[in-house]
Amino acid sequence: MVEEIGSTADGNIILNVGPQHPATHGVLHLVITINGETIQKVEPHLGYIHRSIEKMCESLTYRQFIYVTSRMDYLSSHINNHACALCVEKGLQIEVPLRAQVIRVLMDELTRIASHELWWGAMAMDLGAFTPFFHAFREREAINDIMEETCGARLTMNYMVPGGVMQDIHPNFQKRVKEFIALFKSKVSEYNELVTGNIIFQNRMKGVGNLSAADAISFGCTGPTARGSGVSCDIRKLYPYEIYDTINFEEILETEGDSFARYMVRVREMSQSISIIEQLIDNIPEGDFQAKTKAVLKLPKGEFYQRVETARGDFGVYIVSEGGTTPYRIKFRSPGFSNLSALDHMARGSKLGDLVAMMGTLDLVIPDIDR
Amino acid sequence: MFILKYIKEVYSGLKSLVVGLRRTLYYFSHHKEIITQQYPDNRDTLVFPDRFKGEVVMVHDDKNEHACTGCTACELACPNATIKIITKFDITPEGKKKKAIDKFVYHLELCTMCNLCVVACPTDAIKMAQTFEHSVYNRAELTKILNKPDSKIRDGVE
Numbered sequence: 001m002v003e004e005i006g007s008t009a010d011g012n013i014i015l016n017v018g019p020q021h022p023a024t025h026g027v028l029h030l031v032i033t034i035n036g037e038t039i040q041k042v043e044p045h046l047g048y049i050h051r052s053i054e055k056m057c058e059s060l061t062y063r064q065f066i067y068v069t070s071r072m073d074y075l076s077s078h079i080n081n082h083a084c085a086l087c088v089e090k091g092l093q094i095e096v097p098l099r100a101q102v103i104r105v106l107m108d109e110l111t112r113i114a115s116h117e118l119w120w121g122a123m124a125m126d127l128g129a130f131t132p133f134f135h136a137f138r139e140r141e142a143i144n145d146i147m148e149e150t151c152g153a154r155l156t157m158n159y160m161v162p163g164g165v166m167q168d169i170h171p172n173f174q175k176r177v178k179e180f181i182a183l184f185k186s187k188v189s190e191y192n193e194l195v196t197g198n199i200i201f202q203n204r205m206k207g208v209g210n211l212s213a214a215d216a217i218s219f220g221c222t223g224p225t226a227r228g229s230g231v232s233c234d235i236r237k238l239y240p241y242e243i244y245d246t247i248n249f250e251e252i253l254e255t256e257g258d259s260f261a262r263y264m265v266r267v268r269e270m271s272q273s274i275s276i277i278e279q280l281i282d283n284i285p286e287g288d289f290q291a292k293t294k295a296v297l298k299l300p301k302g303e304f305y306q307r308v309e310t311a312r313g314d315f316g317v318y319i320v321s322e323g324g325t326t327p328y329r330i331k332f333r334s335p336g337f338s339n340l341s342a343l344d345h346m347a348r349g350s351k352l353g354d355l356v357a358m359m360g361t362l363d364l365v366i367p368d369i370d371r
Numbered sequence: 372m373f374i375l376k377y378i379k380e381v382y383s384g385l386k387s388l389v390v391g392l393r394r395t396l397y398y399f400s401h402h403k404e405i406i407t408q409q410y411p412d413n414r415d416t417l418v419f420p421d422r423f424k425g426e427v428v429m430v431h432d433d434k435n436e437h438a439c440t441g442c443t444a445c446e447l448a449c450p451n452a453t454i455k456i457i458t459k460f461d462i463t464p465e466g467k468k469k470k471a472i473d474k475f476v477y478h479l480e481l482c483t484m485c486n487l488c489v490v491a492c493p494t495d496a497i498k499m500a501q502t503f504e505h506s507v508y509n510r511a512e513l514t515k516i517l518n519k520p521d522s523k524i525r526d527g528v529e
Contacts, residue, residue, distance in 0.1 A: 064450035067485040131395060138406060152422035152499065158485040166486060167422065194391045199384030 008033065012040055017355075019048045024359065025122060026366030028340075037351050042344045049370045057330040062088045062162060062297040065330065069317075070156035072334060073368035075115040076310040078107045081160040086241060087306035087317040088162040091299035099287040100164030101242045102280055106177070107151075107159065108308075109273040113184070114143040115311035116266045116273075119363045123263065124195050126360040127204055132194050139187055142180045149176065162297060164290030177281050181274055191267065205260035209346040209358035212257055219345065220338035223313025224269065225362055228262035230255040235309035249276050262361040298325055312336055312363055336368040419501040424484035427454075427477055428500040429517040436525040437518055439496035441472040445488035453481045454488060471524055475517040479505060494528050 008014065012033045019029040027048035033041040053072060057065040066084045070077035082104055089096060096104075121136030144154045150170045151157035159166050170176075195201050211221070216229040226233045234251040236244040252268045254261035299321035307316040313335030320329040339362045346358050398404060419425075431437050441458045459473040489497055497517070507513060 060450050063448070063487060067450060067483060067487070141406070148423060149420040150422070152420070152424040152486060153484060156483070158483075158487075161490075166490060170420070170422070190394055193394050197387045198391050199387045 011035070015352075019045075024366070025364060028364065028366050028369070030343075030355075032352070032355070034352055037353075039347045039350055039352060039355060042347045042355070044340055044343065046370050049367050051367075051371065053371045054330050054332060058327055061325050062299060062327070065327070066160065066162075067156070067158040069332070070158060071367060072332065072371055073310055073312060073315070073336065073365050074155055075118060075365055076111050076312065076315075077156050078111040078159065079308055079310040080315060081158060082108060083306055083308040083310075083315050083317045085160040085162050086308065087304050087319055088297065088299065090306055091302070091304045091319065091321060092162065092293070092297060094163050094291050094293060096164055096242075096291055097288040098243075098285045100289050100291070102284050103165050103169055103289065104160060105242055105244065105247070106277060106280055106284075107147075107157075107165075109276045110143050110146065110177070110180075112273045112311045113270050114140050114147075116270050117143075119266060119311075119360075120191065120195070123360040123363075124201070126356045127201060129195065129198075129201070132191075135187070135190060135194065139180075139184055142183055146173065146176045146180060149173070161290065163293040164288065166290075168289045169284070174281055174284070177277060181278060181281075184270075184274060188271065196263075196267065202260065204354070204357055205258065205263060205361075206256075207258050208350060208354045209259040209262075209361060210257050211342055211346050215342065215345055216257070219342040221313070221342050222335050222338065223309070223311070223363075224252075224262055224265040225313065225339045225342070227252060228254050228265045228361075229257035233314065235307050235314055239307060241306070241308060247276055247279055259357055259361040266363070296325055298323065299327070307333070310335060312365065312368065313339060332371060334368045334371065336362075336364055336366075340364060340369055419503075421501075422499070423501045423503075424486055424499045425502040426479055426484075426500050426505065427482065427488060427497050427517065429475060429497050429519075430495070431519055431522055432525070435519060435522045437496055437522050438494040438525050438528045439472050439475060439518065440494060440524065440528060441470055442493065444491045444493060445497060448487045448491035450485065450487065451481045451483060453478045453483075472518055477515045477517050478513065479515060480510060480513040496528075 012035045015032045015034055017030040017032060018024040019027040024030070029045040029048065031043040031045060032039060053068050057068060060068070066081050069080040069084050073080055117136045117140040121133035124132035147157060148154050150167070150173050151159040211229050213229045213231050216226040216231050221231070222233050230253055232251060232253060237251045249272055252265050252272060254265050299319065301321055301323040304319045304321070305316060307314055314333065315335055316333030318331040318333070319327050322328040343358065343362060347355050429437050429439060441456055443456050446454045446456050455476040456472055457474040457476065458470050460468045461471045463469050484499070486499060489499055505513070
């Protein structure tokens with residue numbers, strides 16, 4: 001633990017960013033040692049939003065604990081719920097109907113777009129551009145409306161249940177999603193006009209926050225953060241779950257490893273998600289939306305692990321069961337925590353003003369890091 | 372050569388700024404594409420989807436009858452102990468004791484709108500309402516009793 005105030009013996013100044021700072025997007029506390037404008041060390045202090053979710057889950061049944069995970073990475077809550085549902089299904093060996101699988105994947109990809117939209121707006125806002133934030137929220141609002149209609153909520157849906165999804169899709173769902181695809185395609189050029197091609201934006205992003213492929217692996221980075229460094233780590237490709245192995249999509253990779261590469265990965269991923277949705281939206285098979293399950297779920301004794309690809313990276317659920325109705329131990333592997341650990345390495349030697357840009361490209365969601 | 376490159380960069384940089392600014396000016400002159408809702412003013416015209424999860428309510432028909440048998444399936448399904456069912460015993464015309472609900476206590480302040488109680492209910496006695504403005508001045512007002520006074524169970528619901 002370093003001093004949190006003042007200066008060190010060799011003339012370095014210790015600076016606190018957060019826990020209440022608009023650029024940290026939550027209660028993240030960074031203790032930064034600077035020499036003039038140059039960053040010597042970045043030390044994240046966590047614990048400001050710790051809710052002991054893992055411990056809470058131990059007293060909840062296998063149906064109940066899923067809703068809690070929406071409160072971790074609230075921007076990809078669907079995908080978190082999906083991981084939990086898959087893990088319980090793995091333990092119970094439930095065969096999920098094909099219709100439910102397709103609905104789940106559709107919801108996952110819509111969530112991924114919504115999450116990247118918000119990130120894109122917030123990223124530009126970190127660098128001082130306020131307009132993109134509203135443009136991003138306009139498209140995100142369309143997704144939220146779709147979610148509201150089918151799942152009944154806009155952010156914490158709790159739509160995935162062990163065995164399938166909670167309710168069948170709304171009759172308007174397909175029409176609304178097609179409208180959204182058309183809207184997104186007409187507006188995506190704005191993103192490049194407003195931000196990607198902007199000279200100020202490019203100069204602040206290119207060559208900043210370099211993370212080599214070897215470092216990305218050793219820090220445990222996953223998701224777009226690692227893919228920006230050229231590390232192939234898409235769980236949807238490497239360990240396909242649900243119907244991802246039958247869908248035609250490509251894993252987005254950039255090799256530069258700087259902030260701009262991570263930015264481009266996410267922007268391109270949005271278009272990739274749109275193409276997944278386009279493949280599936282007209283091909284939702286008929287059938288049940290939920291498999292028949294017992295009223296009380298009891299996992300057999302053993303350990304179960306399931307990983308999925310959230311908008312931020314590799315999210316894992318690890319359940320230890322003693323055979324009862326509640327888990328003995330639950331561990332969540334959240335992508336944000338590992339991605340944050342690379343921040344110190346990325347930031348050393350760069351200027352203080354670039355720290356916000358680096359943090360923005362990591363796409364940190366603090367409740368996900370702290371749980 | 373260096374100067375030429377420099378001028379080129381300045382030119383392309385300026386161009387990128389103009390391209391971005393054009394977008395801003397476009398929306399400045401196209402008011403119809405703005406989708407902002409003036410929330411408190413449009414309260415009367417707000418339409419919510421049927422599935423919107425606002426709060427749990429108990430369905431009562433015209434005769435002030437509900438379908439809740441007091442089986443406590445919702446109470447068991449709730450992750451946050453939001454629901455507490457207090458039962459009583461009614462005497463049927465045949466002289467038998469029959470379990471019925473006395474109070475269906477619902478703590479809105481604990482509810483996370485996860486919909487598990489509605490799914491668990493075997494008789495569809497409760498559902499999610501589309502209300503969303505839940506602020507009150509006194510916290511005690513958030514604890515609600517969902518069955519209406521003098522309501523009783525509908526005939527034929529077991």
